[in-house]
Every structure is written in structure tokens, then in C-alpha cells.
Amino acid sequence: MNRPSPLLLSLSLFLGLAACQAAPTQAPRRPVARAPSPPPAATPSEVEGAWSFRITGDRCIARVAHESMTLAVTAGPGGKASFSLTAPARSLPAGRTVRIGFKGDGGNWLLPGRTDAQRAASASMTLDGTGEGRIRDLLGGGTVSVSGSGVSAPALSVPDAGVSGRDWYACVARQTQS
Amino acid sequence: MVTEPNSTSQAAGNTAPVPHAAWTAARRDILEAFAAGEHLVALIGPSGVGKSLLLREIENSLRSPEFPVLRLERAEWVDAAVAPQVLLVDDAGRMADTALKQLANRVVGFTVVIGLPSFRARLETLPHRVVELGPLRPADVAAYVALRLTRMGLDRARLARGTLEALAEAAGGIPGQMNLLIGASFLVADMAGSQEVRPEHVNEAAALRAESLGLPAEGAPTVAPPEMAVEAEPPPAPSQQPAQPAEPAAPPPAGLSAASSQPPGARPAVPLLDRLRDALADRPWAERLSGVAAVIVISAGLGWLLFSDFRGPSQPMGPIAPQAPLHALGPPPTAEGASVPGTAMAEAPQQAPQQAGAESTPAAPAEQATGAALPTGAMVRVVITYPRGIAEATQRASALSSELDRAGLSVGEPFPISRPPSGPELSYFFREDRDAALRVRQAGAAQLGQTAPRLGPVGTTLPRPGTIELGLPASAGASDERPPPAEEPEMPAPSAAILSGPHDGAVLSAEAGQQGVTLSWLAPGETEPGCCFVEVVAIGGWEGRPREVFAGYAEAADQQLVRLNRPGRYAWRVLTVSRAARRYTATPWRHFVLGEAPP
Missing domain, CATH: 2.60.40.1220 (Immunoglobulin-like)
Incomplete structure (x- = not known):
């Protein structure tokens, strides 16, 4: 009886091992395989919000709202005013130092701010002549943006607030005077 | 007649005051006297100039839970010891000297007494401040007439060139006279079959009126000047109690009242009726009918004006109890009468809501x-805009703001804008606020001139009801050159x-x-x-x-x-x-x- 040749044995062993290794690749595909993700949605670099105004107690409150970015302006009480920006998802980082800037026809300004745990960016200022002027600039229309590490929120285009905003501004001016 | 403390005046549309420069200045002076802690103010002015309306305005401004207000309309007098803190006395020329003295000697409280110019002499020995209410300034006439016409439902477009000046001259700037002459002039124009109301119609109306009052029609003022009204008030005897109204606050309108209600003692207005009859006799039936209808309508209107503007809208409230606590007036005890500070009131919507039901x-x-007591219309607030970066425009805006503020309007901080209008613009944003816009124009006439108020555009954010916007141009002399706004169907x-x-x-x-x-x-x-x-x-x-x-x-x-x-x-x-x-x-x-x- 002839002994199998070493070559054949090696070949068989190789093929056997190869078969064993190839088995998984032959298994049916997982039914839960993740669908190919769509190309990442192009985040608009700028969105346009719409104004609304309110006077409540000792506060004058204005909002420029868009689904991707909302700015709230609160004047008073205590001679303070604040800007607060919120955006969905994670386009604003949590607990970071940021800068809130505005560019418009009336003027440009930049305020240091911070995001909180809920990823809302805010900056406050004294409601003096400068602060009042910043709000006035904002009411004239322009663009508000948040900048800083981890920020991917779009810029917010702020339309001219029109007569409603100019009427509301009287509330801000009263806060300054008081 | 007496109104009880903190009672509310009926502020019907046509009885609402039409502020003009003199009226506003007088109002400011009275309120300043109140703020300064003065005790007695004499509001002096000729008949028909609007003293009673101003007194009611002061009443509305001062009334509050802390300051019960008592307004006496026929110089009826209550003991000063029990009078409320704020006391307003119309027709005070009828008051006895002793009562006047009591008023002047009150150590607390605030009193305003109204009188004709002759009343001034009686106060000479008493500590007081005199506030004079003068007639309309020529610059105020146009806006005043425009607003009156609107309220009377008369078409401004019918006024021919020169008619305004004729009205101003014939009325001597006295608002009460002006009100009567406006209606009478339209009537005379109708009688003459003229679509336009021309200066000769005004003169004719004034002459008819003078005739009906027994005044010289030719070569003399066609309207009784203030001095004449002054003489009409007999000096009261000391300690005399009032017996009848002294101030002829409203002369009958050109004798037309003969058709409705003739004030006792007035001369019959036969000449006017004769003229009207003659005028109608020469016309065909259709014109006669329309003429008669015009007579009836305008007579009724003038009669209504007469009795609403001058007799006073306050309702007699019966015997007064000045010392009565506030809550006795009715539940709940919220006698909040004062208007919201710094706000004026828009006219109540024409289609008033059926609130009661x-x-x-x-x-x-x-x-x-x-x-x-709170505003029934919107709280009117004025927004002034001016071109950014122009110092002169900033000053104009500031001056206009002050002027409107003095007129009692609520004005926001002037607002700079990048794209100013080429001429002054006056905008309201709801139809209910048009009359308020006219009042704003009147108060700011120096800069606004005859700028027509327009329904302004609204963006995505609707303005608040009661908002009036004044847009100042870069150039002070620019005027609003836009074509008249198209008539839009009213919904x-x-x-x-x-x-x-x-x-x-x-x-x-x-x-x-x-x-x-x-x-x-x-x-x-x-x-x-x-x-x-x-x-x-x-x-x-x-x-x-x-x-x-x-x-x-x-x-x-x-x-x-x-x-x-x-x-x-x-x-x-x-x-x-x-x-x-x-x-x-x-x-x-x-x-x-x-x-x-x-x-």
C-alpha cells in the first residue's frame, strides 16, 4: 500500500484549514446589517429666524427662533441683559467657553459666553448704554453666531425686527433708565 | 351737578378731547402743580376753549385709589373739611367768595377751579396758580379740523383751498366755535348745492350764526370773541349760591338748534330757517329732499355735539358723599381710574365687542x-425712527419725542435705522389706531406737517395693537411725496x-x-x-x-x-x-x- 505523499497531505491539510476558515464568510449575512447611512445632511451654515416679543414683569424678552437655532434676549431686571442661544442635537458643546458674536448694519460686537450642561450658550452684560446699543444693533438685523471649540451650530440670520422690535425696545430703554 | 369720587366719565368717541398745543401745555401745567404739592390752580379760558374737557382729562389722570377725585360741575359746594383730596370745580365763577377762600386755605389736597377770564380777579388775594387755556394755534388748526371731520363722518376732501383758514379766522381759534362752524359750513355748502365747502360757505355759516345770536354780521367778528363770552358772566354777589349755569359753554349752533332744542333765553333762529326755506324753495324736489335730509342729519349731529361736548358727559350721580370710602362704590373695590402712565388711548373699535353679553x-x-376707567382701546405707543449717523436727525427725533411726550403720549426711545424714508412717514398698523395716528400728527405737527397717516406694512411679526410709527427722513425739509394710499375694502x-x-x-x-x-x-x-x-x-x-x-x-x-x-x-x-x-x-x-x- 502506497503511503500518501507528503505533498498531498499538506495540500489536504491546507484545504481543510482553508475550508474551516472560509466557512464564516459563507454564512448568511446578518439580517440586521446597518443600512448604508445617507450622506451626512448638509448643515446649513446660516438659518433665518423670526422675531417675537414679550414684556413680562420686570423683563423685556425677545426671541429669534428657527428650528436649528434660537436666540433669546432678556433685558432686566437688575440692570442686566443676557443673550442665550440654543440649538438641537450636539451642535453646541457642553460646558465650554464660547463667544457670541453679531454682525449687522448697525454694528458688530463680540461677547464672551459659556455653554451649560444643557448645551445652551449664554452671555450676559450690563444694561448700560453699550448694552442697550448692542440690543439696538440686533434689532436692526444681522447675523448672530457662536464660535469656539466644538461648535457646529449654524449662524443665525436675524431679520430687521421692524416696528414690533422698535416698540419693544422702549421696554429695554426703560430698563436702562431705571 | 356732581360726579362722585372716582366715578368714570363716559369717553365717547366724539367727546374725547383733541389735544392741541395750548391744551397740552395747560394739562402739563396743572399736573406739574399737582406734583409740586400746590393746593389751588385756577384754569382760566374763554368759553368754548375746552376747559371742561380738560378738567375731565385731569380727573382721569389723577384718579386713583390713593387720590379720590371729586368733580363738581355746577359749582355746587361741599364742605372743604369733608372734600376728597382732589377736588375739581367746573364753572367756579358761580362759587361764593367764602367757599373759594375755604378752598384756598385747605392745607391738604389739590383743587382745580375753572372760570372765564373775569374770574381771575376774584382770586387775586388767594394763593393759587393760574393756568390759562388758550385757543388753537394756527399751526394746529389743520390737524384739529381733520380729526373733527373724521369724528363727524364728514369728507375732508370737500374742503376747498382757503377753507381751513376761513374756519380758523371765523372761530377765532376757539375749538367749540370751530366744531359748530364745521358742521354749519358743510350744511351751507349742501344748501348751495356745492360739493366743495368753500370759504364763503364758512363766512355764510358764521354770519348766520351771528345773526341767530343777535350779533352784528357785517364788519364785525363773525363769531363771538372770547371777550364777549367773558361779559356774559355776571359777577356773582358775595356768598351767592349758584342758581343757574353761568358760562355759556356752548352757543347754539347757528340757530339750527331751533329745530331740535333751543336753549332758554336764546333768540329764535327764524332768519336762518327762513334762509333755508328760501334756499330749498328754488330747488327741484330731489334736491329739496336731500336738502331736508341734510338739515335733519346735520342738525342732529350739531345738537349732539352741543350736548356731548359742552354739557359734559358725566352722569349725575345724585347726592355725594365725598368722605365715602372707595370700596363703597361697588365691588370689587378696584377704583383704578387712572390711565396707564404715559399711554393714550386708541378710539374704541367701531364695532365694539359685545363684552357685556x-x-x-x-x-x-x-x-x-x-x-x-382703564383704556377701552389699545394703549397707544409711538415709535420714532430717524436716519442712523445723522446728528441733526437725532436732534429732530429727540425734539419730536419731547413734544409728543408733553402732549401726554407714550413715546419710546427714538430708534436709528439704516434705511430712512425720503419724507416723514406716519404709520399705524391696525385700522382702529387711525385716529390715534391723527392725534400724533397733531401733536407733532411742527415736524410732521400734513403727513397723511397710512396703514403701515407688517412683517412676520405683527405689531402690538396701538403702535404708531413716525419715520423721520434724512432731510428736515422733506415732505411725504408718496401718492395717496389706495382705498382698501374694510373687513x-x-x-x-x-x-x-x-x-x-x-x-x-x-x-x-x-x-x-x-x-x-x-x-x-x-x-x-x-x-x-x-x-x-x-x-x-x-x-x-x-x-x-x-x-x-x-x-x-x-x-x-x-x-x-x-x-x-x-x-x-x-x-x-x-x-x-x-x-x-x-x-x-x-x-x-x-x-x-x-x-
Whole structure:
């Protein structure tokens, strides 16, 4: 009886091992395989919000709202005013130092701010002549943006607030005077 | 006749004062005297100049829970010892000297007495301030006439060139005379079959009127000058009690009152009627009929003007009890009479809401007792814009702001804009606010001239009812060159909301206020968010005047959460707004108390 040749044995062993290794690749595909993700949605670099105004107690409150970015302006009480920006998802980082800037026809300004745990960016200022002027600039229309590490929120285009905003501004001016 | 403390004047449309420069200055002076702690002010002016209306305005301005106001209309007198803190005396020329002395010697309180110029001499020995109410300035006439015509429903376009000047001259700048002459001039023009009301119609009306009063028609002033009215007041005998009205506050309108009601003692107006008869006799039937109709309508209108403007809208309230506590006037004791500081009032919408029926029945008496003192129309606020970066324009805006402020209007800080209009622009944003815009124009006539108020454009954000915007151009001399606005079909005003809670007179805990008071209502028709503007005012704050604590378009169509941190009394209402019709309708004010029971 002839002994199998070493070559054949090696070949068989190789093929056997190869078969064993190839088995998984032959298994049916997982039914839960993740669908190919769509190309990442192009985040608009700028969105346009719409104004609304309110006077409540000792506060004058204005909002420029868009689904991707909302700015709230609160004047008073205590001679303070604040800007607060919120955006969905994670386009604003949590607990970071940021800068809130505005560019418009009336003027440009930049305020240091911070995001909180809920990823809302805010900056406050004294409601003096400068602060009042910043709000006035904002009411004239322009663009508000948040900048800083981890920020991917779009810029917010702020339309001219029109007569409603100019009427509301009287509330801000009263806060300054008081 | 006496109005009881904190009673409310009926502010019907045509009886609302038309502020002009002299009127505004007098009002300011009186309020300054009050603020300075003075005790006696004499408001002096010729007959028909608007003293009584101004007194009612002062009453509305000063009335508050802290300052009960008593207004005496026929110089009836009450003991100074029991008179309320603020005492307003119309027709004080009839008062006895002893009573005047009592007034002047009051160590507390504030008194305004009204009289013709001859009354001044009687006060010489008494400590007092004199405030004079003068006639219309020539610059004010155009705006005044425009507003009167609007209120009378007469077409301004019928005024020919020179008619305004003729009216001003014939009336001597006296608003009361002007009111009568406007209607009479239109009547004379109608009688003459003229579409235009020309200066000769004014002169004819003035002559007819002078004739009916027995005044010389030729070569003499066609309208009784103030001095003549002064002479009409007989000097009272010392300690004389008033027996009859002394001040001929309203001369009969050109004898037309003969057809309706002739004041006792007045000469019959036969000559005028004869003229009218003659005028009609020569005309065909159709013209006669229209002429007769015109006579009836205008007579009725003038009669109404006569009795609403000059007899005074206040209702006799019977015997007074000046010392009566405020809450005796009716539940709840929210005698919040003063208007919101710095706000004027828009005319109540023509289609007034059926508030009374809409309210729950227990609320109605309280509404009537207290709600009418707060504005029934929107709170008017003026926004001034000026070109950014032009110092001269900034000064103009500031001057205009001061001028309007002196006129008692609420004016915001002037606002710089990048794209100013080429000429002055005066905009209102709801049809109900057009009359308010006219008043603004009148008060700011120096800069606005004859700028026609227009329904301004609104963007995505609807302005608040009562907003008036004044846009100043870069150049001071520019005028509004835009073509007249096209007539637009007027759509009906929205229905008033039906307020549901909290109910009138409700007492809520202070804690509830901090958590938020839910104001709820039913908005008929449109129920979208943004349909309704909510206003909440605190009552009895600084100087007792209402203070705005919430104002904004409601987030929901039928409710609004309002957080209130301070105990006190509050009033609230809802204005339903129609963007399509550019109109609004306000509910009556409702009241509630936070954190304390009514005293």
C-alpha cells in the first residue's frame, strides 16, 4: 500500500484549514446589517429666524427662533441683559467657553459666553448704554453666531425686527433708565 | 351737578378731547402743580376753549385709589373739611367768595377751579396758580379740523383751498366755535348745492350764526370773541349760591338748534330757517329732499355735539358723599381710574365687542364699576425712527419725542435705522389706531406737517395693537411725496374673546401668582396662536397708576400663563387681532386680587 505523499497531505491539510476558515464568510449575512447611512445632511451654515416679543414683569424678552437655532434676549431686571442661544442635537458643546458674536448694519460686537450642561450658550452684560446699543444693533438685523471649540451650530440670520422690535425696545430703554 | 369720587366719565368717541398745543401745555401745567404739592390752580379760558374737557382729562389722570377725585360741575359746594383730596370745580365763577377762600386755605389736597377770564380777579388775594387755556394755534388748526371731520363722518376732501383758514379766522381759534362752524359750513355748502365747502360757505355759516345770536354780521367778528363770552358772566354777589349755569359753554349752533332744542333765553333762529326755506324753495324736489335730509342729519349731529361736548358727559350721580370710602362704590373695590402712565388711548373699535353679553353675569357690575376707567382701546405707543449717523436727525427725533411726550403720549426711545424714508412717514398698523395716528400728527405737527397717516406694512411679526410709527427722513425739509394710499375694502373686526378665568374679582394666593396665573379665554373664529394679544396691569402701584406687568401675543390661542411676583390687584384683557383685516377688538378689563383679600 502506497503511503500518501507528503505533498498531498499538506495540500489536504491546507484545504481543510482553508475550508474551516472560509466557512464564516459563507454564512448568511446578518439580517440586521446597518443600512448604508445617507450622506451626512448638509448643515446649513446660516438659518433665518423670526422675531417675537414679550414684556413680562420686570423683563423685556425677545426671541429669534428657527428650528436649528434660537436666540433669546432678556433685558432686566437688575440692570442686566443676557443673550442665550440654543440649538438641537450636539451642535453646541457642553460646558465650554464660547463667544457670541453679531454682525449687522448697525454694528458688530463680540461677547464672551459659556455653554451649560444643557448645551445652551449664554452671555450676559450690563444694561448700560453699550448694552442697550448692542440690543439696538440686533434689532436692526444681522447675523448672530457662536464660535469656539466644538461648535457646529449654524449662524443665525436675524431679520430687521421692524416696528414690533422698535416698540419693544422702549421696554429695554426703560430698563436702562431705571 | 356732581360726579362722585372716582366715578368714570363716559369717553365717547366724539367727546374725547383733541389735544392741541395750548391744551397740552395747560394739562402739563396743572399736573406739574399737582406734583409740586400746590393746593389751588385756577384754569382760566374763554368759553368754548375746552376747559371742561380738560378738567375731565385731569380727573382721569389723577384718579386713583390713593387720590379720590371729586368733580363738581355746577359749582355746587361741599364742605372743604369733608372734600376728597382732589377736588375739581367746573364753572367756579358761580362759587361764593367764602367757599373759594375755604378752598384756598385747605392745607391738604389739590383743587382745580375753572372760570372765564373775569374770574381771575376774584382770586387775586388767594394763593393759587393760574393756568390759562388758550385757543388753537394756527399751526394746529389743520390737524384739529381733520380729526373733527373724521369724528363727524364728514369728507375732508370737500374742503376747498382757503377753507381751513376761513374756519380758523371765523372761530377765532376757539375749538367749540370751530366744531359748530364745521358742521354749519358743510350744511351751507349742501344748501348751495356745492360739493366743495368753500370759504364763503364758512363766512355764510358764521354770519348766520351771528345773526341767530343777535350779533352784528357785517364788519364785525363773525363769531363771538372770547371777550364777549367773558361779559356774559355776571359777577356773582358775595356768598351767592349758584342758581343757574353761568358760562355759556356752548352757543347754539347757528340757530339750527331751533329745530331740535333751543336753549332758554336764546333768540329764535327764524332768519336762518327762513334762509333755508328760501334756499330749498328754488330747488327741484330731489334736491329739496336731500336738502331736508341734510338739515335733519346735520342738525342732529350739531345738537349732539352741543350736548356731548359742552354739557359734559358725566352722569349725575345724585347726592355725594365725598368722605365715602372707595370700596363703597361697588365691588370689587378696584377704583383704578387712572390711565396707564404715559399711554393714550386708541378710539374704541367701531364695532365694539359685545363684552357685556360675553362676560359671565357676575362680572358685569364689576366691569361697569371699574373696568371702564382703564383704556377701552389699545394703549397707544409711538415709535420714532430717524436716519442712523445723522446728528441733526437725532436732534429732530429727540425734539419730536419731547413734544409728543408733553402732549401726554407714550413715546419710546427714538430708534436709528439704516434705511430712512425720503419724507416723514406716519404709520399705524391696525385700522382702529387711525385716529390715534391723527392725534400724533397733531401733536407733532411742527415736524410732521400734513403727513397723511397710512396703514403701515407688517412683517412676520405683527405689531402690538396701538403702535404708531413716525419715520423721520434724512432731510428736515422733506415732505411725504408718496401718492395717496389706495382705498382698501374694510373687513369686519374680529369678534371679541370671551374671557373665562380667572373670574372677575377672583382672589388668588400669592403662591399661585408665583407659580403662574393661567389666563384663559375663548377666541371665536380663528384659534391659531398669535390670534390674541394679552395685557395684564397691576393696579395701585406707583402713584396709584396701573403698571403693565405683561404684554405679548399669547403662546396658545386660548390661554396664557403669567407669573406675578407681587401681591396686589391686577386687571387683564385680551385683544383679538386679525392680520387679514388689520383690525382688533378688545375685551373689557377683568380684575383679580393676588395674595390679599379686598380691603
